[in-house]
Amino acid sequence: MTLEKNEKSPLHAGQEAGGPRYTLEELKEHAEPLFSVKEEVLAGAFFGAQDKLFTVAEAHTKIEQFMKAKVD
Template sequence: MTFEKNENSPIYAGQEVGGPRYTLEELKEHAEPLFSVKEEVLAGAFFGEQDKLFTVAEAHTKIEQFMKAKVD
């Protein structure tokens, strides 16, 4: 599996409708080059969703929401 982070790609413009889906483990392996975060951030963002598959765009959105979440 090869990933490229490209700020001009449709993934980051929110235009990816479908595309390949990956396990959480696969995304964790490439967390830093894809999302500029450590594996632990993905673990937190996807807590309780370990058995699902995600596109890179979906993962990116979930990580952004997790990072912006208000902590009480």
């Protein structure tokens, strides 16, 4: 089953602050429909944070910071 941005799913419910937390693997599985990025981008944004849990909102913030980071 493919998730769409408008589709109701457990991951979308986590967008509010303090919502459900998900493993990095769960977020990677839904990287494109939730964040409009490939799972490799999500992996880069979360490098070194493998064993933690994140809300969808936290993941979105980390991805935005990663994408805006200055490269020398």
